[in-house]
Amino acid sequence: MFVVDVTAEPSSIYDAMVESPALLQQATAIDPSDHGALLSFVQRWGLLGAARPAHIRVSADQRGFLAADSVRATRLALQQIKALGSWLAAIHAGRWRSRALPDTSHIPRRQKRSALRFAFATALNDALARPWAPGTGVRLLPQLGLTGSDLPVVRQVVPPAAKAGRRPAFYPIMAVATVQDVLLVELWKRAMDPRHRLRQCRHCPALFIVSDTRRNRVFCSDACRFAFRERRRKAARRARRRYRP
Ligand SMILES: [Zn+2]
Numbered sequence: 580m581f582v583v584d585v586t587a588e589p590s591s592i593y594d595a596m597v598e599s600p601a602l603l604q605q606a607t608a609i610d611p612s613d614h615g616a617l618l619s620f621v622q623r624w625g626l627l628g629a630a631r632p633a634h635i636r637v638s639a640d641q642r643g644f645l646a647a648d649s650v651r652a653t654r655l656a657l658q659q660i661k662a663l664g665s666w667l668a669a670i671h672a673g674r675w676r677s678r679a680l681p682d683t684s685h686i687p688r689r690q691k692r693s694a695l696r697f698a699f700a701t702a703l704n705d706a707l708a709r710p711w712a713p714g715t716g717v718r719l720l721p722q723l724g725l726t727g728s729d730l731p732v733v734r735q736v737v738p739p740a741a742k743a744g745r746r747p748a749f750y751p752i753m754a755v756a757t758v759q760d761v762l763l764v765e766l767w768k769r770a771m772d773p774r775h776r777l778r779q780c781r782h783c784p785a786l787f788i789v790s791d792t793r794r795n796r797v798f799c800s801d802a803c804r805f806a807f808r809e810r811r812r813k814a815a816r817r818a819r820r821r822y823r824p
Contacts, residue, residue: 581621582647583636590625599765600788605800606762607664608785611657614650621653628757629656631712659706660762664777664786666699671776703770707763717760722752755774782807 602624608615614700621627626645629652636646665679674680675692683691708716724730727747755761769777775788780799800802 580647581618581626581646581653583626589748599761599768602662603664603762603765603769604785604787606657607661608780609657609785609798611654611661617650617654617657620657621648625758627653627759629653629759630716633757645717646757656759656762660766661758661784661786663699663706665704665779666695666702666736667766667785668777668779670699671694672778699770703766704761707767709815716762717755719754720754721762722754722809724750726750776779782810792803 605620605624609615609620613822621745628645628648630647630649631652633645634647635643637643661681665677666681668675668677669675675695680695681698681773683694686694692815710716725747756765769775769788774791776791776794777786778789779786780798780803782803783799785799786802791795798807
């Protein structure tokens with residue numbers, strides 16, 4: 580079980596809806612069956628809130644917070660995010676034979692693609708609504724931000740950059756309750772966004788977002804680009820050595 584150390588100061592606060600692309604990338608980069616990787620992910624991003632019912636701790640001087648989470652539920656939640664994300668990335672790339680896609684051998688060839696899109700929507704809808712546990716589906720909580728103000732509900736959200744001299748402006752905030760919900764909502768946004776695609780990094784398992792105007796990006800980060808180049812150089816050197824007369 581993951582338990583929050585209440586004696587420790589929270590290291591940082593982040594706006595999960597703003598950082599959701601980075602969150603999705605990191606969530607898909609790790610192997611959920613690896614204990615160490617799972618722990619460092621939770622240490623960095625916080626408890627996923629995967630266990631049902633959620634373990635909320637309420638004290639007199641604080642608002643309720645998520646105090647513990649199941650390791651197994653966390654692993655299953657990340658596996659689900661990874662599976663759904665890879666499925667969407669395969670649809671975006673038109674890789675209809677990808678192993679990330681469910682088996683379609685029983686579906687007539689001409690209907691495969693639309694069946695895979697339909698099944699993806701159904702699977703994501705199930706994950707968003709959690710119909711097997713009524714009342715626990717993802718909830719979006721719209722909030723209204725105001726630039727230059729100190730509204731208590733939005734104090735932790737970084738407002739959009741305001742131009743100097745302009746009068747205060749409202750801006751939308753979409754709040755969700757847990758990190759798992761953020762990941763699911765991010766997949767929902769990815770599926771609807773016609774100008775970006777979800778793509779798997781050529782070097783690591785991470786899924787990252789590419790803009791349609793920068794379609795040639797194939798690595799999630801510079802670190803992966805360099806590591807890939809290095810690996811190729813080493814392989815070439817080995818091959819040269821092997822074929823030396
Ligand atoms: Zn990568």
